Amino acid sequence: MTMDQSGTSLERANKRIKELKGFYRHILIFIAVNGFLFLLQSGVLHPFMPEGFPTETYYFDWVNANIAIWGIILLVHAIIVYRGKFPFFKKWEERQIQKYMDEDRNEMDRYK
Secondary structure, eight states: OOHHHHHHHHHHHHHHHHHHHEEEEEEEEHHHHHHHHHHHHHTTTGGGGGTTTOOOGGGTTTTHHHHHHHHHHHHHHHHHTTTTGGGHHHHHHHHHHHHHOOOOOOOOHHTT
16 A cells, blocks of 8 residues: 555545544434433423423423424434445445446547
């Protein structure tokens, strides 16, 4: 392995680690924030809230939608981070590359 190849490998590895760290951080924030909101919605935290804090359940109807939407975003983030681990995406990528190479070849053949 040449110095140039090892440098490129190191850059790819660093990029991958950065992606994974970002994803794991996203999971931790998701659990912390939505866990807190869920506890607030369920009433467990109401005794600890300041005077005048709304405790009626309808104030927290949006929490379930928040968890669902954020969960979908987290799923998309997982798909992006683990894109190489799903065979479907790899095969799709290979098909797209072949498709565009064939289109280019057909375009070039048209002008010969």
